[in-house]
Amino acid sequence: MKLNEKSVAHYATCDSPADHVGFLRKRVERHHHHTHHHHASSYQRRWFVLKGNLLFYFEEKESREPMGLVVLEGCTVELCEAAEEFAFAIRFDDAGARAYVLVADGQAAMEAWVKALSRASFDYMRLVVRELEKQLEEASKTLAACNKSPWRSSSSGRKRHLSNPALLPLQEKPAILENGYSTWGSGGIPEGAACPDHDGGYTKPPPLPPRRRSAASNATGSPAPSLFSAMPESPVSPETACFSKLHSWYGQEIEVLRREWQERQKRGHP
Amino acid sequence: MRYNERELLFLARQPAEKAAEILMRLPKKGSGLKKRLVKLVVNFLFYFRTNEAEPIGALLLEHCRIIKEEGNVFSISFVEEPERKYCFECDSEEQCEEWIEALKRASYEFMRRCLIFYRNEIQKMTGKDPLEQYGISEEARFQLGAQKP
Numbered sequence: 001m002k003l004n005e006k007s008v009a010h011y012a013t014c015d016s017p018a019d020h021v022g023f024l025r026k027r028v029e030r031h032h033h034h035t036h037h038h039h040a041s042s043y044q045r046r047w048f049v050l051k052g053n054l055l056f057y058f059e060e061k062e063s064r065e066p067m068g069l070v071v072l073e074g075c076t077v078e079l080c081e082a083a084e085e086f087a088f089a090i091r092f093d094d095a096g097a098r099a100y101v102l103v104a105d106g107q108a109a110m111e112a113w114v115k116a117l118s119r120a121s122f123d124y125m126r127l128v129v130r131e132l133e134k135q136l137e138e139a140s141k142t143l144a145a146c147n148k149s150p151w152r153s154s155s156s157g158r159k160r161h162l163s164n165p166a167l168l169p170l171q172e173k174p175a176i177l178e179n180g181y182s183t184w185g186s187g188g189i190p191e192g193a194a195c196p197d198h199d200g201g202y203t204k205p206p207p208l209p210p211r212r213r214s215a216a217s218n219a220t221g222s223p224a225p226s227l228f229s230a231m232p233e234s235p236v237s238p239e240t241a242c243f244s245k246l247h248s249w250y251g252q253e254i255e256v257l258r259r260e261w262q263e264r265q266k267r268g269h270p
Numbered sequence: 271m272r273y274n275e276r277e278l279l280f281l282a283r284q285p286a287e288k289a290a291e292i293l294m295r296l297p298k299k300g301s302g303l304k305k306r307l308v309k310l311v312v313n314f315l316f317y318f319r320t321n322e323a324e325p326i327g328a329l330l331l332e333h334c335r336i337i338k339e340e341g342n343v344f345s346i347s348f349v350e351e352p353e354r355k356y357c358f359e360c361d362s363e364e365q366c367e368e369w370i371e372a373l374k375r376a377s378y379e380f381m382r383r384c385l386i387f388y389r390n391e392i393q394k395m396t397g398k399d400p401l402e403q404y405g406i407s408e409e410a411r412f413q414l415g416a417q418k419p
Contacts, residue, residue: 001279002327005271007348011332016379019411052332052378052411053312068272073281073312094280119409122312125381128412132388132400139395258387261394 012049012056012066020050020116022109026057027082027101041083043103053122055090070100077117079110086110090117282309282316282325288372291320293359297347303359313377315346329356336373342366346373385412 025043047061053073056066070090080089082101088110090100104110119125289309294317295301307318309325313332316325333349342363345355360366374380389412392400401407 001275001325003273003278004329004348007333007350008273008330009271010348010350011330014333016333017410017413019409052382054330066271070274071277071281074277074284092274092277092280094277097274097276097280116410119406119411122378122381125378125385125411128401128404128406129381129385129388132385132392135400136388136392136395139392143395258391 008054008069009065011051012054012069013064016051018049018051019120020048020113022048022113023061023105024048024057024113025084025103027103029098041101043084048102050116050120052125053120055117055120072117072120073122075121077114079114088114278314278328279324281311281314282318282328284311286311287376288369290360290365290369292361292369295357295359297354297356303357308358310372310376315373315376331373331376332379334377336370338366338370344370344373382411 023045025045028042028044046057046059046067047063049056049058049066053071055070055072057068057070058065059067072090074093075090076093077088077090080087080099080101082089082103084103086104086106086109088102088104090102091097092099102113104113287310289307291305292308293303294306294308295303305320306326307320309316309318313330315329315331317327317329318325329346331346335347335349335352337345337347337355339345339357342360342365343357344360344366345357347353347355358369360369389400392398399407401409401412406412
């Protein structure tokens with residue numbers, strides 16, 4: 001199977017920040033023809049660079065190209081019972097796959113590596129992003145409810161309607177956004193009908209983490225002609241359909257606020 | 271460069287974020303458009319010959335540029351070689367746009383930027399670091415200052 005190796009190598013060596021780096025001794029894997037063969041394990045010291053869900057290793061710290069790559073998906077990291085002290089292993093869910101046994105310089109280094117590698121998967125990052133996204137929405141709602149938002153340019157002391165908490169922050173908007181949301185209904189959450197559509201004049205919503213895979217999965221590997229959609233288009237419950245639009249709506253507001261914040265930063269205001 | 275191909279093949283069999291049969295052209299000179307099953311799993315785009323179980327190739331989607339080209343086509347290229355494009359011809363403009371959106375969000379680096387943005391916004395709003403409760407505030411991957419433009 002081909003891989004865009006040149007680009008991968010470039011990613012490894014470019015100056016984007018690494019998540020963890022250091023020397024580790026890597027166990028050399030030999031082919032065992034007999035189950036009870038006892039070979040004294042040998043280890044080679046390599047320079048390791050962790051970026052995202054990819055663990056690169058270089059022959060030397062100064063090497064300009066990685067020697068190898070370990071894709072850290074579908075794996076667990078555990079301390080292991082090797083003859084070496086401070087050893088840990090990367091083991092894969094794929095049953096027949098061989099593990100990578102690595103040895104750190106000391107207890108602290110070992111713990112730091114195990115922690116960093118355990119959190120390296122794409123799914124873990126996605127989980128944290130989703131969680132923060134949720135928290136941001138909640139924080140927005142809370143702030144709107146308390147009328148303490150620092151970005152309100154018009155301090156009008158308008159009363160907040162507490163009848164529908166979910167709708168709450170959408171009724172009171174900073175002056176700058178008001179003309180974009182005239183389509184928003186004032187009742188409860190509409191069943192999909194009155195959700196504001198993306199206004200052409202607005203910038204894209206802030207980045208949304210990729211959605212969970214759809215139910216129809218491709219576990220067997222045999223290619224299926226059907227389409228797997230990232231955004232479920234199917235008519236799920238109206239609340240869900242509406243939530244994603246609600247979600248996008250928040251996103252637009254956040255994008256504007258973020259730009260305002262950036263502008264203020266540029267002007268030197270805290 | 272060595273890599274755990276077996277693990278990549280295993281990854282290619284996992285549930286996809288998005289998959290479809292799309293006409294694909296490799297950046298190699300003289301390459302034609304070929305129908306491929308294209309499958310997005312985490313930050314890798316795998317492509318298979320239709321009706322084959324193993325992908326013929328994989329693209330790591332970091333530091334790449336996804337561009338809408340003419341005629342329901344999008345291309346993927348990488349920062350160090352922007353003229354070398356993998357082209358994908360979709361059935362419709364809608365399909366094309368969906369793929370572009372999905373691919374733009376498929377990189378680890380993209381998620382990292384989201385996270386840092388949210389973290390910062392929450393901190394501004396609440397005065398608290400949202401990662402503290404999970405004990406991961408100090409993790410290098412979540413640091414604000416570490417990011418380069």
